[in-house]
Amino acid sequence: MTIAQFSLPEQLVLILAALVLFTSFALLAQQRMLASIHVFAWQGALVAAATAMIAGVYDKHHLYFSALMTLGLKALLIPWMLRRLVDRLGIAHEVETVVRPALVMLAAAALVVFSYYVALPIEKLSSLSTRSTIAISMAVVLIGMLMMVTRSQAVSQVIGFMSIENGLFFAAVVSTHGMPMVVELGIAFDVLVAAVLFGVFFLQIRESIDSLDVDRLNRLSETDEMNGTRE
C-alpha cells in the first residue's frame, strides 16, 4: 500500500504524525524556555488531533476520550503548570546554550533512521494503515531521551521527559488503537503527579544550589566551600 491508496483522513493521520516528529526536532533545537514550553504544548495538541482522527477513521469511540484527555492534560494543563513554574523561578526568558546544536540535530536524524530499521519487523505484524507511524513514535521517544541527555537545565529535561511520554502514548494509539482505559487513566495521573513533583524538586534544587543547572549537582558543595576558605 502506498500513500495514494489511503483515504484522505488516513493521509491526514500520517501528516499529523510527521508534524509530531517535527515538533520533536523543534523541541530539541529550541533554546528559549517559554518557546520550548509552547512547542511542547503544540506537540500535545498534535498528538491529540492525530488520536481524534484515528478514532474517526476506525470508529473507535473510546479514543475520543483519550484524545480529549491528552488535549486537556498535555496541551493545556501541564504547559500551564510549567509556565507558572518558570515565571515563579524567574527563568522564563532564559536562553540555554546547547553544545554543538548542528551535531545534536544530525544525531536526531540518525535516531529517526535507526527507529525506522528497528520498527520494520514490528510493522510487518500489523495490517493497520497507521502501522508506518510506529517508527515515528519510537523516534519521538528517542529524541526526547536525546533532549534529556543534551540539556543541563532541569526544566528542559522535564520537557524532554514529557515528550517521551507523548511518544509512548502515540505508539500505543497507532499500533493497537490505545491502551485499556484503566491503564491510560493511570498513566495520565502519573504524568500529572510527576509534573507536580518536578515543580517541588525545582524549588528544592534551586534553594540548595541557587541554580537549575543540574550539572552543578555533580560537585560536592563542602569541597567547594573548603576551597573557597583556603583561597
Add this chain to the structure above:
Amino acid sequence: MTWAGWLLALLQAALFVAAAPLLTIWVKRNKCWLQNRRSPSLLQPYRDLAKLFRKQVVLSENASPLFRSAPYIVFAVTVLAAATIPLISTQLPTTAIADMIVLVGFLAVVRFFLALAGMDVGTAFGGMGASREVSLSALAEPALLMVIFTLAMSAQSTNLASTVQYLHDAGLVLRPSLLFALFGLLLVAVAESGRIPVDNPATHLELTMVHEAMILEYSGRHLALMEWAAQLKLMIFGVLIVNIFFPWGVATELSAAALLIGLVAVLVKLALIGVVLAFAETALAKMRVFMVPQFLNLAFLLALLGALSHVILEVDI
C-alpha cells in the same frame, strides 16, 4: 508540430521574462497597502528598467572585462534557467532539458559570476556582499538539492516537467514529504531571492545587505540587467513553488483552451503567493546575518525530514 512547440516554448520564455518585474511590483504594492503607504504604479519597474537602459554606463578605472561582461552572463543564464521551467504547459520541447539539478547548476553559475563581479572593482562593500552571498549559498544549495531529492523520490524523476505532470495526475494526495519539502523550499526561496528576513531588497548602503552590496558599482544598462535578473530569480522560485506543489490548472496538452486555462491559473497562483510573501515580509523583521545559517539549517532539516518521512510513511516495505 515541433516548430509550433518550439515557438510556444519561446513565447513562454518571453512571457516569463516580461512578467518578472510585474511579480516584484505586485509584492511591493501589497506591502505598501499593508503598511498604509501609497504604492507605485504597476508599470514602475518597467519605467525604471527603461530609464536605466537609456542611461550612460559609468565604469570604475580598474574594472576588468569580467566586470563588464558579468551582467550579460548573469542575465542570459537566468533567462535560460527561466526558459526551462514549465510555466504554463508541461508538454513543450524545452521540457527535455528541464532537469532540476541543471536548474540548480544554472543558479550556481549566476551566483559565481555575481560574486566575481562583486569582488572585481575591489570596493569593501562588493567583497563583503560576495563573501556573504557565497557563504549563504553554500548552506542554501544543499537544502535546495535535498528538496529536489525528496520530490524525486515521489515522482521517480528529477525532470521538472515530468514531476509537475506526475503530481498533477496524482490528484489530491496529502503527502507528509511534500509538506516538508514545501516549507523547506519556501525558506530556500526567501534566502536565494534575497527577501526579508534574509536580505532586504529595498535598501542601499546598509551594513547588512547582501545582493545590493554586490551590484553597488553597477550603473546604466548593466544595472538594469542585474536588477532584471534578480526579479527573474524571484519569479523562478515563485513559479517553482506554485507549479510543483499546487499544479492544478497547468496545461498537460497543447490545445488553445488548455494553454489559456494554464496561463490564467499560473497568474492567479503567482498573485496569491505574492500576497503571502507581502504578508510575511510585513510581519517579519530582518534577522541578523549571523542568524541566517540557523534559518538555512532549518530549511535543510525540513527537507531531510521530508525525505525521511517519504521512506517511513509513504512507501510500502
